[in-house]
Amino acid sequence: MSGDPAREAAFELLRRGSSLGHRADLSEADAALATEISQGVLRHRAGLDLRLRRFVHLASLNRAMRDLLRMGTYQIDFLERVPDYAAVDGAVELARRHNLNTGLVNAVLRKIASSGAQAPPVDPLAESLPGWLAERWIRNHGRQRAEDYARAALERPSLHLAPNTALTRGPELGGELETQGVRTEWSGELLQVITGNPLRTQAFHDGLFYVIGPSSHAVAGLAARGPLDLVLDCCAAPGGKLIQLKLAGARRLVGSDSARERMLLVRENLERMRLRGLALIVADYCQTPPFRSPFTTVLLDAPCSGLGVISKLPEIKWKAREDGIKRHASRQATMLRHAFSLVSAGGLLIYSVCSLEPEEGAQVVAQLLRQNRAATIARIDYPPQVEPDRDGFFRFYPRPGMQDGFFAAALTKSSLA
Structure with a gap:
């Protein structure tokens, strides 16, 4: 590893699109800086490129050079704790180690640093x-x-926590985290982290809370409005919505996902939360489901383009394609058809995606409604601060301060099934 492991790791992340994982050669501080730089570049890439084009012909440079200049510019414009000279020198040293044009990197970034702070986005x-x-x-x-x-x-994504109500209450959890160096404040029914790393606290290891975003929490809240006699979470990993349904009083609960590795993560989270009595299985709902039991409530949070959660996963906006949205929609329609086949008469199905693209939301549901006479939009007692649009579907719109976008639909099965 080089003498600048954080920037080296950030450069690797941008070039390879890989994850830091659990790299033992990175300290907590270096891992945090590497993530901040790489995610920041992906989040602001379009604006960084507009700024850089004032000083260099970006299209003439290879990808490594473009990423290196973006990294330096991001640090100069957005990271107050990093002096400009450190951002420039770090980029020049990276260029030297990777046999890139050190003179060009030095000249361009010095011009960026001397040109003043980046103006707020006009467009x-x-x-x-x-x-x-x-x-x-x-x-x-x-x-x-x-x-x-x-x-x-x-925006940088916010981190939200929900208390394990089997072990603690919200006010107690906030106070406990405060003593462990994590400051939080209430945001609806969740605790929003202001400072500190809650995942490194004793409270986390003791299972006093789980991580879940406001939109995911609202979707699970919709499912909790259904009959909770026998509940299925079709795409349960990493387990936040499954945990919420268990704490909401689901009497029999089945969690499943298509990947065994992801189900192991669900099991770890349930064990940490000290929650028992759930069945976990590996199942792919693009195929015929491996069981026939009629469930009173089914939650299908289907894999999707992820275009509603770009703040959390900024690389998505650079990888997504129009035809990819259509491929997701085709798979989602199949999964919804199979999941709906498992709903008992009078039961509830919640279909959701972390996307507001019409092909992945309303159009998928409309296809099921056309093809299956037993499927109708359900009228449910929806949670506070969650109201359906005029078409009966639920949409959570991203906006400053609330980064996640979700679509959800509540369906019920009539006795025609």
Whole structure:
């Protein structure tokens, strides 16, 4: 490892698109800086490129050079704790180690540093998103809402915690975390982390809380409005919604996912939370389900494009393609059909995706409603602060301060089945 492991790791992340995982050669501080730089570059790449084009012809450079210049510019513009000279020198040293043009890196970044602070985005769409996605969001949602999405995508994601109500209460958890160096404040029914790392606390190891975003929490809250006699969470990993359903009083609960490794993560989280009496199985709902038991409530949080959670996963906006959205929608329609076959007469199915693309949400549900006369939109007692749109579907819109976007639909099965 080089003498600058954080920047070396960030450069590797950008070049390979890999994860830090549990690299033993990185300290906690180096891992945090590597993640901050790499995620920041991905989040602000469009704006960084606009800034860099004032000083260099980016299109003439190879990918490694572009990533290196973006890394330096991000540190200069966004990381106050990193002096400009350290950002420039670090980038030049990286260029030297990777046989890149050190003179060009030095000259461009010195011009960036001397040109003054980056102005706030004038056009958040142009400075946040690839062109095709910006055009798509304007077409589907209108310019104002599309700009709100784009601004939310530029924010660092918030971390939210839900208390394990079998072991503690919310106010007690907040106080306990405070004594362990983590400051939180209430955001709806969840604790939002302000400072500190809750995943390194004794409270985490003791199972006093689990991590779940506000939109995921709301989706699980919809499922908890259904009959809880026999409940199935089809895509349960990493386990937040499954835990919420257990704490909500599900009497018999089955969690499943298509990957064994992901189900092992679910099991670890349940054990940490000291929750027992759940059945865990590996099942792929793109195939015929491996069981026939009629469930009173089914939750299908289907794999999707992830375009509603770009703040958490900024690389998605650079990897996504229009045809990929259509492929996701085809798989989602199959999964929804199979999941609905497991719902008992009078039972509830919640279908959700972390995307607001119409093909993955309303159009998937509309296809099931056309093909299955037993499927109808359910009228449920929805949770506080969650209301359906005029078409009966639930949408959680990204905006500054609330980064996640979700679609959800509540369906019931009539006796025609």
